[in-house]
Amino acid sequence: MDLLATYQTIRRIAKEDLAQQDFAFFKDLRIPIFKNSRDLTSIQRVYLSYLMFYGNLNLDVALGDAPEKIFECEIFEDAYSTFKRNESVKKTKSSKEDLEKVRKKSTFEQKETKAERPIGWVFK
Amino acid sequence: MVKKENKIVTPSDRDAQIQKAAEEVKEIQKFDKVKKFLEDNIIEFDYKGNTYRVRRPVPKEREEVNRERILIHTKLLSKKDSDGDYMYMCESDLMKLYLDRGIDIAGLRATAKSLNDKKESLSEKLGKLLSDDSNDKDQQTLKKQIEALDDKLRELSINISTYMDISIEQQVLVRLYSYLAYVTTEIKDGENWKKYWKNFEEFQNGDEGLINHVTLYATLITNEISNLDRAEDSD
Numbered sequence: 001m002d003l004l005a006t007y008q009t010i011r012r013i014a015k016e017d018l019a020q021q022d023f024a025f026f027k028d029l030r031i032p033i034f035k036n037s038r039d040l041t042s043i044q045r046v047y048l049s050y051l052m053f054y055g056n057l058n059l060d061v062a063l064g065d066a067p068e069k070i071f072e073c074e075i076f077e078d079a080y081s082t083f084k085r086n087e088s089v090k091k092t093k094s095s096k097e098d099l100e101k102v103r104k105k106s107t108f109e110q111k112e113t114k115a116e117r118p119i120g121w122v123f124k
Numbered sequence: 125m126v127k128k129e130n131k132i133v134t135p136s137d138r139d140a141q142i143q144k145a146a147e148e149v150k151e152i153q154k155f156d157k158v159k160k161f162l163e164d165n166i167i168e169f170d171y172k173g174n175t176y177r178v179r180r181p182v183p184k185e186r187e188e189v190n191r192e193r194i195l196i197h198t199k200l201l202s203k204k205d206s207d208g209d210y211m212y213m214c215e216s217d218l219m220k221l222y223l224d225r226g227i228d229i230a231g232l233r234a235t236a237k238s239l240n241d242k243k244e245s246l247s248e249k250l251g252k253l254l255s256d257d258s259n260d261k262d263q264q265t266l267k268k269q270i271e272a273l274d275d276k277l278r279e280l281s282i283n284i285s286t287y288m289d290i291s292i293e294q295q296v297l298v299r300l301y302s303y304l305a306y307v308t309t310e311i312k313d314g315e316n317w318k319k320y321w322k323n324f325e326e327f328q329n330g331d332e333g334l335i336n337h338v339t340l341y342a343t344l345i346t347n348e349i350s351n352l353d354r355a356e357d358s359d
Contacts, residue, residue, distance in 0.1 A: 002340065003340060003343065003344070006158060006344060009154055009155065009158045010158060010162070012155075013155060013158060013159060013162075033163075034162065034163055034164075034165075035163055035164045035165070036165065036180075041165060041180065041344075041345050041346060042346070043162065043344050043345065044162060044165075047162050065255075066254070066255060067254065067255075067257045069254060069257070070254050073267070075247075075250070075267050075270050075271065076250070076254055076263075076267070078247060079247040079248070079250035079251040079254060079266075079270070080250075080251045080254050080255060081251070082244060082247040082248050082251050083247070083248050083250075083251020083252050083254070083255055084251065084255075086248050
């Protein structure tokens, strides 16, 4: 057993249906999946991130957002995940820009309205 | 009804089947072993007729390992040879020396980063094709390109590690994991477990095969190095 092979094994364990079911079950009930609930080792953190990684892929396949084919090999899994992550970043960025535009427009309109107001009416 | 074909099983077929079954059993054992140590942070194994285990260090042991880390780092930093020159070099000094000898470590790292960026870009393209469920041929081409990049990245990483292996930072890491292994290795004695090596010198003079095993296991069940000095309670 070498370091790289162990990480590979961890990934494959996290992909297993049983591990995914346990993870979902424990997560819902807020039960720790390891004997130590905090101060996790680096390898436990890697395992958790793979559990979440495969949880997200399974969800996308179940919702019909991704084809079953992504599970054909790890390169496909990573590629789909990279695409999805970058798409999400692009969407967030675009939403922020839209929000900024709306905010700027609304500030400008407020200024315009303010300027059109007759000065005296406030004191009436 | 389809007549079942009577296939003659040759000895080589049988050998292949036995080998396949053995590999499957080995794989299941490996899975179980990894699952167990993920859960409880204890790796138990047999070696030359004895049962050993490597377990996660307790806070007091972590403090001890951290003390050793500081000690060895300071020692390597200050050690001089008979000419009064420093014997060991930090990564930054080593990189300058390599550059003088025509080996550009920063350049190699930049190449690795650029290959990684390229991989990310190809990966995103492949992800889109998969998401659209489009052209299988293009998917396979991109897959092969990513595999080729992975090979190059692996080769580069090994080269850089080999060059930088003698730096103080790397030597401290090697010592740290060895010390961690020494502190956390126990041997089964009846129903009990007891610390295997009495002192670090005994560990250093120990069985090389066993040392390789336990050092690897120690790296697996510890936190990141930066957390070693955090002597907080573990559950």
